[in-house]
Each structure stands twice: as structure tokens, then as C-alpha cells.
Amino acid sequence: MARTLRWTGGVLLAIAAVVALAVGALQILGWNVLRGPIATVVTARTGRPFAIHGDLDVDLGLTLRVTARDLELGNPPWVDPKRPMLRMRELDLSLRLPQLLRGRVVLPRLMLDQPQVALLRRADGKTSWQLGSEEGGDGNNPPRIRELVIRDGQVELEDAIRGLNLQAAVSSSNRLDAPLGQQLRVTAEGRYNGQPFRLTARGGSLFALAERGTRYPVALDVRAGDTRITLKGSVGTDAAQTLDARLTVSGPDTAELYGLLGVVLPNSPPYSVSGQLRHAGNAVRFDDLSGKIGDSDLAGSMRFDTGGPRVRMTADLRSQRLDFDDLGSLLGAPPATGNGETASLEQKVQATQLAQEGRLLPDAPLHADRLRAMDADVRYLAASVDARTVPLKDVRVEVQLKDGVLRLSPASFSFPQGNLELWLTLDGTQDPAATDLDVRLSKVLMDQLTPQIDGVPALAGTLDGRASMAGRGNSVRDFAAHANGRMGLAMNGGRMSHLAVELVGLDVAEALGVLIGKDKPVDIRCAAGALALQDGQLRVKSMLIDTEDSLVIAGGGVDLATERLDLKLQTHSKDASLLSGQTPVTLSGPLRRPAVGIESKGLAARGAAALALGAVLTPVAAMLAFIDPGLAQDSDCAARLREAGAAAADAPPVR
Known part of the structure; x- marks a missing residue:
């Protein structure tokens, strides 16, 4: 043992001597x-x-x-x-x-x-x-x-x-008694997506970060164009809770936050929201969220999980009052821009341009690549809706985004009676993005949707409808210009106010075979239409309005690429003694402002109704089943069609 100790001591002494020699050499040589x-x-x-x-x-x-x-x-x-x-x-x-x-x-x-x-x-x-x-x-x-x-x-x-280019100045001090902004300060200026960018960050003494279990104060102010992000709170010096701060975000469009925060959000009107931001490990929480988007209030909470291959967001959001105009921004359309409405300067310019061009469909680009950047599960409820002339009760939306595919399943709009539901699948893994859309309107009273004239609804009846379409495009306008699908509408019974008929003009009313009385509304036995959509061309397969004294049949269609309407309504009287010489009525021009006119040539031939019914009844009957299988069997409109079909079979041939 003693020999081993002496040997070990000798080795250590030798090492010490080598180290001493090395240190001495370094002291001499430098x-x-x-x-x-x-x-x-x-x-x-x-x-x-x-x-x-x-x-x-x-x-x-x-x-x-x-x-x-x-x-x-x-x-x-x-x-x-x-x-x-x-x-x-x-x-x-x-x-x-x-x-x-x-x-x-x-x-x-x-x-x-x-x-x-x-x-x-x-x-x-x-x-x-x-x-x-x-x-x-x-x-x-x-x-x-x-x-x-x-x-x-x-x-x-x-x-x-992120389209970011900036220069920053950084300085720090260890004076624990110095004000917050003098201990750590970062200032940066530059450009973000071509717009001015400025950042100011302040913190406490970095010496405090060495103390476990303490809270390190931080403050941040970011301005990118008209977007502003402020944060004030503290960072923990242990792993239990990294960040706890009050976050406020405001700007002209929530979609612009993608470059700054990496969060995929839809387009919106100008907004301002705030809440408590907490970050620990892979979890980020945004609680007690409150604020406004456009003219709608917003509250709720959001969660972000950063531990997977993509960020996953879950959100539960709600509004006490939703301004219906704000929803158009989700599709890239500008919100309402009149007095008292909230819209950014860019959205006002967009609205003016659409009006000048006579267009309705927005061409704001869809950034499909952003859909592949994160996953999401979002639920939204609006308890009341300000839709002006449309009496919506509430709106419910469920959105899932996974692996670049976004689904609405569904978005539901409730009326006092009836509802509208929208299913949407948008595949952002393709370029252009592929979209499937299915919209269903069920048992909605028309007197809820049309204005009143002298206290009487302009139009009454129960409306059902459905539109199913698919196509590809990186904007709403591009999608519509190339979409394929079909649409159908059916109104069971109903009536039109005689004053509303007078408002369309005596000549048009006569051309439609409508008898005008001073206080007698026009009864509508059945109104139905079947339309086919192919490569952006929406064509009428069959469309009819059946009144007590006439049958109105429509033809033509809409070019969604140019947003122009070209419809013709031809009337066939059921009684030869009543308005037997009606001329066709035309609806033409841009969808935004169509013109109503009367075709100057050609009269409706007596007995043509029987010939026309054979061409329109079959597609309309099939359309009723497309809207709702029950409509094809049980609705008053179906009964009217069967009755009209029997009459057509017994009618003499046209000469």
C-alpha cells in the first residue's frame, strides 16, 4: 500500500511539475x-x-x-x-x-x-x-x-x-437598482414585408437570471406597418413557468400575424385583442382573450402545442354580437365601408375597386402554403348577429386544420325558423388549392329575408336550397371561374305583395302574366329551379314559377368568371283570355347591378306551356331530391309539379 501511495504521489508530482512548466512557459512566451x-x-x-x-x-x-x-x-x-x-x-x-x-x-x-x-x-x-x-x-x-x-x-x-430586414442595438447593465429600461434594452428598426418595422425590448438586470425561483421582468413593443404587439410581464428562471405576460395585438388584418408570430389566421377587418400569455415547455396559452374584430366583439381562449412536427392550435372563441359584414373578410372580401363601419385603408381601396369594376367575388390570394405550417381545432359561437335585413339568430363554426387540409364541419347560421349550413374542404397540399363546398338552406321563411312594404312582406313562402361545387383556385374568384357542380332552389307555396309587383313596373308585370290588384297579393303555387355548373358557367337546366294564372319558365345562366348574368323569363298563360301575349323579360348585365328589361321581339305561343313542361319537370323533380329527399315526395311543390305534369300530358300538340 505504501509503495502504491508513493507511486501515485510521484505521478501527481510529475503532472504538477509539467503543468507548472507549461504555465511558466506561457508566462514567458505569452x-x-x-x-x-x-x-x-x-x-x-x-x-x-x-x-x-x-x-x-x-x-x-x-x-x-x-x-x-x-x-x-x-x-x-x-x-x-x-x-x-x-x-x-x-x-x-x-x-x-x-x-x-x-x-x-x-x-x-x-x-x-x-x-x-x-x-x-x-x-x-x-x-x-x-x-x-x-x-x-x-x-x-x-x-x-x-x-x-x-x-x-x-x-x-x-x-x-418572414420578409424581415432589421438592424438592432443591444446594451445591458448589471445595476440592480437601475430602471427597467436601463438594465437591458434592445431597439431595432428595419422593414417587414416592405413596411416600416420597429422593435423595443426592455428587461431587468441579466444578473437576476442566475437566481433560481425568481421572476425576470420583460417588456416588448413591436410595430410592423400598422400592426402592433405589446407584451409586459416576467420570465421565470426555472422550468416551471417560463413566461407570464399581458399581450395586446392590434392591426388591420389578422392574416398579417403569420410572418410575425408564425400563427395561421384568416383575413379580418381591423382588430384589437388582448389576454394573458403563458408559456411553459411546449405549451403556450392565451387566456382571458377579449377585444374586437371589425365591429364584432371577441372573447375566449387559445392553446398552442409546439412539441410536434407542426404547431397545433386549439381555440374556443365566442362573440356576444357578430356584425355579419365582418364575415366577408374570411373569404378575402372587404367588410362594409360605410359610415360607422370598421375597415382598413387597404380594404376600403379594395371595396372601391370592386365597385368600380362591377364585381362581387374577391380575388385576394389564398396562401395555401400557410395551411401546411400548423394544425388547428377551432370552435366559434356568435350568440347574436347584426345582419341588418337578415334576421340571423346565431352562428356556429367548427374548423379543423390537419396536414394542410382545412375543413368546416359545418358552419351553421340559424334563422328564427330554418337554418343554413355550410360544409367546406380546402386541400392546401395541392397547388392551386382544391376546394369542395356544400351549402344547404332548410325551411327558411322568405318573409324573414325580404323587406316589408306597408307592413306586408314583399315575398312569403318556405325556401329550401342546396349548392354543391368543387374546383381549384387560390382565390374565391379563381375558384368560381373554374368550379363544377349543381344548385337547386324550391319554394313551397307563398305569395308576393301586390305593391311589390307594382314596384317592378306595369309593363314587366304584364309581361310576366301577373294580374295586379289594389289589395290582392299574387299567389305562388310553386317556385323551383335546377342549375348546372361547369367550368365556371352556371346554366339553368330548368326553372319555373307557377302562379294561379300563369307559368313562368326561365332559361340562360351566369358566367362566374366575368360575373355577368343573362337570364330570360318566358310566361305561358293558363287562360287564353288573360294576358295571352306576354313578351319575355330579361335579366342581364353584371351580377352586382343587373338590369331588368323586356325583349322587344317574339310573343309566347298559345299552348307552348305544355311543350315546355315536358322539358323542365324532370330536372326540377330530380333537383328536389338533391335538396332533400323528403321534398321530392312530400312537398306542396312536388304535388304541383305532378299536377302540372298530368295537365301537360293531356294538352293538345302545338301547331
């Missing part, structure tokens, strides 16, 4: 001889060229103090070699040797003097700040810094994905 070996190690660990161009100095002890001047760390090969990732006038750090021998890097103090940092991200997602090489470590054991001082730091960032 520490600069280590600049080359240090550069080799750092280059191997980071995969980037590294150099110390100035002096290197070391003060020995259990806590080493290292000072290095004029340092430079290069960028990856795809960046201009004349543009390093980091330049620094001086680095001054303290390093605890006992912790280093245990495999931990503890820096009691780190001072950076005039660091200049250049960060770049390409459009393909490759970043210049991703360090490491095959020989380097994995970065799972980062150094622990107890005190950090930054003097006159400069950061330049170019991000092609």
Missing part, C-alpha cells in the same frame, strides 16, 4: 501562443472558421479570467466570406475550474464589448445561426452565465421567409 489551438477547437465545435486577431490574456486561479480582443466567427459557406457572423472588439469572461472538471461550464461573468452579429435565413429555411459540425457537440449542455454585460451591441437580421 498566452497568444494559444490563439491557434483555441481557434482550431472552436472551429471544430461550431463548424465555422474562428480567429482571435488581437491579444489573449489569462489570469490563473480557481476562477480563470480570460480576455480576448478582436474576435471573428465566420458564416456558413453559402454566405459571402467577407461577411462574418460575429465580430467583437473584446471578450472578457470568468470560468470556474471546479465545475469545468465536473463537465459543467459556469461563467460567473461574461462581458461582450461591441459585438456585431449578422443573422440570415434563406427562403428555403436554411439559417446562418445553426452552429455545429460532425466533430462538434450537440449543444445539450449549454454554459450557465451568472452575469452578462453587453456594450454597444449591434445585430443585423435578414429573414427571407
